[in-house]
Amino acid sequence: MAASVKTPEAAVARIAFRASDVVISVQPSLGGASLYSPTLEELAASSNNKEIVVARQNADPLLSVYTPLRAGKLVSVTTTSSTLISSIPHLYKLINHPVVIHVSMQPSEYPDYSQITSIRQSGLTFLQSESTQEAQDIAIAAHALARKSGKAVVHFFSGEQQEVSAEDETLLERTLEAPAPPTEEASDSIYADDGKRATKHEIGDIPTSSSAISSGLVSPAPEAAQSGTASSAGSSTVDDKSSRPSLSSASSVQVPIVTRDVTSEDIYNYIEGIFKTIKESTGRSYSVFEYSGPSNAQLALFVFGSTAGLLRTTIEKNPSEYEKVGVVTARLYRPWFGTKLSSAIPSSVSKIAVLEQLHRQTTKWGPVFTDILTCFRANAGAQGAPSVVAHKLGYINADTVDQALRGVVQNLRSPSPVQNLAVGLETVPQKEPAPVQPGLEKAYFKILDQLFGNRLHVANSVDKPNAGVSTNVAASPEFGYGSLLARLERRKEFIQKVEKLAKSNEFTTQIPAQWLSRWLLVADDEAKSAAITEELLPRLYADGSPAAYSLIADKSLFPKESPWLIGSDAWAYDLGNSGVHHVIASGKNINMLIIDSQPYSEKSAADATRRKKDIGLYAMNFGNAYVASVAVYSSYTQVLHAMIEADKFDGPSVVLAYLPYNTEDESPLTVMQETKKAVDLGYWPLYRYDPYGEEKGGVNFQLESERIKQELKQFLDRENHLTQLIKRHPTLAANLSHSYGTEVRQQQKRTAKDAFNKLLEGLSGPPLTILFASDGGNAEGLAKKLERRGKARGLKTLALPMDEYPIEDLNNEENIVFITATAGQGEFPQNGLAFWQAVKDSTDLDLASVHFSVFGLGDSHYWPRKQDKIYYNKPAKDLYKRLADLGGNLLAEIGLGDDQDPDGYQTGYSAWEPQLWKALGVDKVDGLPDEPAPITNEDIKIESNFLRGTIAESLEDDSTGAISASDAQLTKFHGTYMQDDRDLREERKAQGLEPAYSFMIRCRLPGGVATPDQWIKMDDLANTYGNNTLKLTTRQTFQFHGIIKRNLKASMRAINRALMTTIAACGDVNRNVMCSSLPTQSTLHAEVQAIAQKVSDHLLPSTTAYHEIWLADDNDKKVQVAGNAVVDHEPLYGPTYLPRKFKITIAVPPHNDTDVYAHDIGLIAIKGEDGHLAGFNVLVGGGMGVTHNNKKTYPRTGSMFGFVPTADTHIVCEKIMLVQRDHGDRKNRKHARLKYTVDDMGVDVYREKVEELLGWKFQPARPFHFDSNVDTYGWLKDENGKNHFTLFIENGRVEDTPDFQMKTGLRHIAKVHKGEFRLTGNQHLILSNVDDADLQEMKDLLAKYKLDNLQFTGLRLSSSACVAFPTCGLAMAESERYLPKLIDKVETVLEESGLRHDSIVMRMTGCPNGCARPWLAEIAFVGKAYGAYNMYLGGGYHGQRLNKLFKSSIKEEEILEIVRGLFGRYAKEREEGERFGDFCIRVGVIKPTTEGKYFHEDVAEEDAEEEEE
Ligand SMILES: Cc1cc2nc3c(=O)[nH]c(=O)nc-3n(C[C@H](O)[C@H](O)[C@H](O)COP(=O)(O)O)c2cc1C
């Protein structure tokens, strides 16, 4: 049974889909459906040989037509009338292509037909329909006509919705069977039609006999043979592009074939034929002109548009009133067959009313009226041609039609009818839908707004009311440009007027004239003119004269505006036609912000005809414009600079702003990742260009990203700036000459492999190639081991990552072994992904002569659920199967290593390797050499000469952004980690580039106390060398990310100049000492803080390497000499330092804001009876680091050793550290922390060893009490009367965003603040020691920058996350970038449960290393794989108890479901004052973890599984 169709758009979409290969579906936004889209999507889902191309309404959608057209595809477009006018440049180029453009007239209730009449001269064919049924039939007719004529057809429609049956199959087949006319050769130009004409082939002079056709000598034109029309009998489909008559060589009988253009007459014949077919199939008749009414009518109404139906029914309902009145419409509007009109209407008609929409009339007579007039004029002489009376048709509907009709008929009936009588409503009662402005783009508007405030004038704003102009037009650049010109002109006139008035005596007093003269001096200065306006206006009001009021009437012209035009990248397709060209060429002081939203990843897949011009280059070449290329998600500060400079620049400015997205509701994280790729790889370079920069004493071109693209380079070459540029950016030269692309990558692989092969030629045994894929290094380690062992057995072994291997060699391998780990959820590790894709998809691999084996590394418990067992070692299994399928021969059965086995993957490997040797016949080799032990961190330390290694040399090497692997271990001791941007890893690899290396620098800031001056210096550093953000860490210090190697030294110096250091901020040494931030007890804080500083200083390494490497400059001979002469000595550490990192913290009860239980040493401050610090209770053996699924690793809370007096504290810490130095495990880094030493040794034994070194015993611990481990937000007063404000800094990230200028605000505060800043262990910030006198100023500043906002849920205020992606190399999942979003979602649950204000400690980390101390949280999420987390419950509210695994590897949906259930229960069932962590334990959701070593016991999930089994 045929389906039914309800709307004209649905009916049309169905036909378009079925009659075309490609449908260009124009949508208001990528995410916003059109009326056609649901139907198109539904059809596309069930068919895979059709293509739907979604094009954004304001991104030049018709441009997408060319590529499929050129590929010989049948193309149609589904759109609304709002795209028509802006598509004019395309329309006339499409004339001679068989494209069908279906146009739904808008606004739907009162369609605006002037959109059609204004493009009537474009040469296209126009068909019209008025209801769902008609739309269906006419859509079919349109496609049939396009096919037959080879010409573009516009089918426009609107009107009634009705339910009709879906199109008739046979009708569709019959009408569409005409093949598409031959397309002429594709041209390379964007304009696919260059010189193309639709042609028709005819047989020339020799009359064709039907026998010639039937003999097959000449094939009949299908339309002639099949559609039943006789008009073009004798056509031939012989493909002859000549326009002159020519002879066909295809025929043995010489028949001349004439090729001529398709004429209007042909179109007429085709359409009549098509209408005939439709009639035969459906009984519904259509014709070029359609008349309805009595055959003896005297009056006829020619109606253009969908009102015809309304008029017809009204006439039918009142036959008496409208006697002898008929209605005529044009079904085919262009070509215009005026001569046919007179035969369509009864000859009795003496007057015709032309009803035409004229609400945007520019000429006296409307276009349709002129059309009609010409019909009768041609026939005028013949007989009494009817007189034609024009009517202005306003908007009418069922309620108003009667009145309108009556007006028209009365007018016609009068002896001398009035011309241009208006009927219907003049204005549209309903607003046209405005173009959608994607929410993401608001980021840039906000910045403009912030910068220019009232001065900002956006000429083509979507939101602004523009009287009398449709929003679509108002948003167009051309409109905006015009209105800006007018505005500039107006201001010029205004200034002249002021000049005149200032000299006149027209004011009541002299005052206005004086102020106006002052204003005139600064009228062109943005800031000053605005300032003076404030003063001036009240004086004009006070003056009260008519002259004063005449100026007041134009008061908005006093301040000089910042005029902006905002455009999309659509402007870049056709620069000549766009506003861009006009603005630049005008030389006027107008600023343009052009937002480019094309995602980087899409650009290579992009349609070639949609290739955009580089507006930046275009504008720079013009030579008179300021140009900047910016990206808010890459550098916010640069956007600010660019906009300010553009505003100041006296001439046209173009700010190109990058904002890549696929759909308008894309998450900012995705946008940021796309932006990074584009900027990093030079697709979207960041720069600013001022053509007069040098004249102003600066530079013309300023590059702010590392890489630029070829075209830009050429421009700069020409500009002769490149040499200077390269001087300033030494790495640029290399980058510039780097050619990108996969061929390079291919070539690199080839050369590397060939070089290896050469090396191997010397070896005698059979070859063995080992390919590995490894993320964490296990698989790689095994592969290298196998390589060594193979070599020892005389095999020509070669191990390399799968992705480095040229796959074309695979067929020729003799023996090949694959070792792959398992990543993600059963996925290949990064360096094997591309290889696997190639093997999987290859059609020409034949491994008949190849011997292979596979060893996999996995974890059978990584995804613990039964249904997830398939992920266990999946890559290895998949690869094994695929290789066998490709005909490979087995060398040895697949081997599987499992992290869960007693020796981890080694267990499986030990069983597999011997089989391999056996198969290769080298299992019984004698005298194998001992294998060299792998280089360990201990080796690196001892070889390093007190942490020097080859760091200095590594820094000098500018061929790479990296430093050597062993130096990377050593630099940690200096406070810096090498990292690479993980968002960019894959893309850079694909481009054959090394990872985007940069460095993280961590300061040493005991107790987290910094001066305002230090704050400013840190802020400077982040801007100059870092990534414009500061991270306040869980160890109360500053951390910088994104510092590239060549800036590393300068950054270190800057930190030291700020009287801070980075030494021992990371590495196997005592790290930054923490201390409670204690806003309310400043005296105690000062005493405790002093101890933190003392302990920190006391345990500092003594090596001079730090100073030598980072601080000494080339002239600092003294240090060099000393460095060479004096042998370093480390009295506390010795040359191998500690086995692992070492952490100390101080907490002051009742605040456990530094998590005192989580550190190697935790000092609990005890206040004496005198109110001063008496000493500390000492906890030993806390620690957080864990490895997933390795039960030998666990978090631990510190064990109580007892009390020590203040004065001895630093010595006690030293001795505890020394016991660890000498007894910690130096073989296994996963077991090297103090916590394992304490457990292995026993708490008592460890304490005794410390006491032995001290020579005295710990006193019994003194009583203390903790309340919480979260910060106390807001203003607090301490006992000395000083004020402290604790700010909420979400996850410690200090940065500016368009919504929140946190970093700028804090910098402003730092400039005036007289106290100090305290960084808290929860990554927040305290503005400390504010005098009452300064309180108000601070409050105002906090309010100004919204820094005083603490209106967050208790959960958010108690949350914290580690850095994780993109910089942390160990991250398995997002953390800092994800936790806020997760909390957004959890908050709705909290609201539902009434828990908005309850503090619940929630923490997240990207891996189990535990940087944000997740194991102590009441609820924690620890990254397992991208998007998946282990969930832990039951931590103690004030950090006293570890939590326990509740669920493994769960994703957001499940997290939310669980959290919803738990919070719901907590809200209902909790006891008075009961904390969430305690509640989970009491109600049995989770068992308590009483001690670290029992962390893995009684885990919720395992129980469940055991029960199941
Ligand atoms: C993020 C992540 C995801 C993992 N996913 C799986 C998995 O789906 N299936 C599996 O068998 N093992 C999985 N594993 C376990 C690893 O394959 C295993 O630990 C292996 O030894 C790691 O080797 P590599 O260091 O060479 O990367 C995963 C490990 C990580 C870190």
Ligand code: SF4
């Ligand atoms: S917890 Fe893991 S992912 Fe997070 S910062 Fe630390 S090491 Fe990186």
